[in-house]
Amino acid sequence: MSIRVENISKRFGQFQALQPLTLEIPDGELVGLLGPSGSGKTTLLRIIAGLETADTGRILFHGQDVTNVHVRDRRVGFVFQHYALFRHMTVAQNVAFGLEVLPKAERPSAPEIHKRVANLLDMVQLGHLAKRFPSQLSGGQKQRVALARALAMQPQVLLLDEPFGALDAKVRKDLRRWLRSLHDELHFTSVFVTHDQEEALELSDKVVVMSAGKIEQVDSPQELYSRPESRFVFDFLGHINVLDAQVKGSRLQQGAAWVELPKAVTVPMAQLYLRPHEVHLQQTPVAHANLPLTINAVSLIGAEVRLELQPDGWQADEPWEIGISHAQYNAWQPMRGDRCYAVPDIGHLFMQGVTEPETLTWASTLIQDPNFPKRSAHLAEVS
Amino acid sequence: MQTRASLRVGDQPWVKWSLISLALFIVGTLLIVPLVAIFVQAFGDGVQGFLTNITDTYTLHAISLTLLVAALTIPLNLVFGVFLAWLVTRFEFPGRKLLITLIDIPFAVSPVVAGLLYLLLYGSNGWLGSWLMDQDVQLMFSWPGILMVTVFVTCPFVARELIPLMQQQGKEEEEAGVTLGASGWQLFRRVTLPNIQWALIYGVVLTNARAMGEFGAVSVVSGNIRGETNTLPLHVELLYQDYNAVGAFTSASLLAGIALITLFVKSFVEWRQARQRRVLDEVSE
Numbered sequence: 001m002s003i004r005v006e007n008i009s010k011r012f013g014q015f016q017a018l019q020p021l022t023l024e025i026p027d028g029e030l031v032g033l034l035g036p037s038g039s040g041k042t043t044l045l046r047i048i049a050g051l052e053t054a055d056t057g058r059i060l061f062h063g064q065d066v067t068n069v070h071v072r073d074r075r076v077g078f079v080f081q082h083y084a085l086f087r088h089m090t091v092a093q094n095v096a097f098g099l100e101v102l103p104k105a106e107r108p109s110a111p112e113i114h115k116r117v118a119n120l121l122d123m124v125q126l127g128h129l130a131k132r133f134p135s136q137l138s139g140g141q142k143q144r145v146a147l148a149r150a151l152a153m154q155p156q157v158l159l160l161d162e163p164f165g166a167l168d169a170k171v172r173k174d175l176r177r178w179l180r181s182l183h184d185e186l187h188f189t190s191v192f193v194t195h196d197q198e199e200a201l202e203l204s205d206k207v208v209v210m211s212a213g214k215i216e217q218v219d220s221p222q223e224l225y226s227r228p229e230s231r232f233v234f235d236f237l238g239h240i241n242v243l244d245a246q247v248k249g250s251r252l253q254q255g256a257a258w259v260e261l262p263k264a265v266t267v268p269m270a271q272l273y274l275r276p277h278e279v280h281l282q283q284t285p286v287a288h289a290n291l292p293l294t295i296n297a298v299s300l301i302g303a304e305v306r307l308e309l310q311p312d313g314w315q316a317d318e319p320w321e322i323g324i325s326h327a328q329y330n331a332w333q334p335m336r337g338d339r340c341y342a343v344p345d346i347g348h349l350f351m352q353g354v355t356e357p358e359t360l361t362w363a364s365t366l367i368q369d370p371n372f373p374k375r376s377a378h379l380a381e382v383s
Numbered sequence: 384m385q386t387r388a389s390l391r392v393g394d395q396p397w398v399k400w401s402l403i404s405l406a407l408f409i410v411g412t413l414l415i416v417p418l419v420a421i422f423v424q425a426f427g428d429g430v431q432g433f434l435t436n437i438t439d440t441y442t443l444h445a446i447s448l449t450l451l452v453a454a455l456t457i458p459l460n461l462v463f464g465v466f467l468a469w470l471v472t473r474f475e476f477p478g479r480k481l482l483i484t485l486i487d488i489p490f491a492v493s494p495v496v497a498g499l500l501y502l503l504l505y506g507s508n509g510w511l512g513s514w515l516m517d518q519d520v521q522l523m524f525s526w527p528g529i530l531m532v533t534v535f536v537t538c539p540f541v542a543r544e545l546i547p548l549m550q551q552q553g554k555e556e557e558e559a560g561v562t563l564g565a566s567g568w569q570l571f572r573r574v575t576l577p578n579i580q581w582a583l584i585y586g587v588v589l590t591n592a593r594a595m596g597e598f599g600a601v602s603v604v605s606g607n608i609r610g611e612t613n614t615l616p617l618h619v620e621l622l623y624q625d626y627n628a629v630g631a632f633t634s635a636s637l638l639a640g641i642a643l644i645t646l647f648v649k650s651f652v653e654w655r656q657a658r659q660r661r662v663l664d665e666v667s668e
Contacts, residue, residue: 051558071561078562084555088577098563101573153563
């Protein structure tokens with residue numbers, strides 16, 4: 001069932017939770033609402049479910065206006081952030097609840113309910129816990145019960161509010177994968193809320209990035225990552241190294257730091273955004289950039305070694321983060337306090353008064369430093 | 384080397400033992416001795432005397448009036464308390480905080496004052512009372528008046544028990560119920576009520592104890608008409624003023640008995656609530 005959000009806005013007292021916004025969710029898609037807390041994503045989800053009423057606008061399910069349809073009759077599955085299991089009922093009773101409150105005419109017979117509950121619990125792999133109470137379950141198990149309970153009504157729309165927010169990292173990953181396969185199997189339309197970029201990018205067909213009650217960008221994860229349309233989306237998707245500088249012709253300058261751009265820019269001020277993997281480090285500056293940095297911390301865990309760096313002779317609001325390969329780390333052995341130079345390979349330039357960034361690529365002007373071969377060469381060597 | 388008994392700060396034996404004996408002395412003289420004395424006095428003329436006193440027409444009437452008032456007060460305040468707790472914990476509206484504070488007025492005001500207020504309002508010379516008098520409705524100096532002040536005095540008990548619990552539990556479970564298609568009544572009976580049942584019983588026990596034992600407010604509006612508007616606590620006073628000490632203590636022993644039962648039920652319910660709260664804490668982890 002497709003969902004259309006049309007011109008929906010919501011205000012809580014003085015606080016404008018949602019600016020009028022419109023969103024189209026095609027049938028069968030898994031859509032993530034991504035944004036920081038207070039961005040209005042949960043409010044939007046609750047309005048789609050009918051748990052909250054919007055001040056303006058309409059909600060359409062499959063082309064039909066459901067704005068004034070009560071939650072009870074919208075027949076959506078809703079999974080709450082803190083599971084909201086009925087604490088005085090067993091797991092099986094929780095899952096059966098939706099079927100048991102059906103009007104007599106629609107309600108399946110008791111053995112039929114029993115059978116359906118057993119099937120649902122098998123599907124979420126919790127058949128052996130049917131007689132337990134929610135307080136006797138782990139977080140991941142509770143979340144699966146909550147899902148089974150929502151799916152008992154065979155909803156065509158499944159809404160999930162921070163479904164994995166309260167779980168630890170490993171369980172979260174398992175459940176994420178499991179939800180994805182469930183979605184692919186049952187073909188309902190799902191919308192989930194999250195503040196975790198990784199989760200949104202991994203799980204969704206389409207990501208809706210929200211901030212301050214507005215939709216910033218709606219795109220597939222790949223598009224979103226490669227072509228962020230605004231500064232906010234850029235900032236929100238992972239760490240960014242920023243050079244805030246004055247423009248002099250084709251040169252960005254701030255204190256001791258400067259970068260030569262491939263072409264001249266006309267605005268007086270600009271910001272250069274560099275993703276951690278679009279920069280490399282070496283011990284001498286190159287012809288097109290001089291970005292001196294001091295190593296603050298070295299983190300060895302993960303696929304690459306992550307260095308936290310402090311600008312040397314210039315300013316940045318947040319320390320820089322740049323990843324180097326383990327091979328480069330072993331050859332170089334960088335230490336806290338060492339000095340080095342960042343060399344941008346790809347950059348994204350935000351010019352004053354323009355929302356969309358311009359992506360820049362520097363032709364390989366690299367000076368081959370024996371200690372700092374190009375990373376691609378190293379990767380080839382490692383693999 | 385000599386081993387020393389390890390003492391923590393404030394752990395001197397003489398402090399401990401003098402505090403324990405002081406506590407025992409106070410509990411003994413102020414609570415236990417009077418309680419025992421009531422029953423000793425009540426059976427002063429033997430079991431036969433106790434039975435004679437209790438089957439006295441006026442005493443029987445006082446007992447039945449007290450039971451009637453309690454039996455009507457409990458359902459009224461039960462419904463009112465649940466309604467009020469639901470209102471202030473599930474809805475946002477201007478004046479909500481003020482309403483929560485106002486619930487406590489009957490606790491803050493002396494029952495005698497409450498009785499006097501009702502007398503002024505509903506008495507034959509009162510604003511509403513004189514009009515009611517014209518309609519041939521008499522509230523004061525009859526059992527409806529007693530019921531009214533009892534309801535007033537006991538109305539916070541149920542709501543006071545429910546509000547903190549319902550605030551703690553939040554409305555997520557009810558929202559979950561409604562998304563699953565439950566109607567308002569199904570939601571209340573299957574989700575809300577099971578979650579609040581022990582707090583509700585606790586509130587009812589307290590309401591009952593107070594409704595049966597209330598003296599001040601009732602004495603102002605009852606008029607002390609023997610066999611008509613005399614409740615059990617008023618009856619005790621009346622008998623005592625008649626120099627019928629054994630009779631007075633017999634009725635008092637009934638009230639004391641109710642108190643003991645209340646205490647027993649109360650501690651049982653508290654134990655159940657503590658157990659439920661432990662489960663709640665585990666859930667919120």
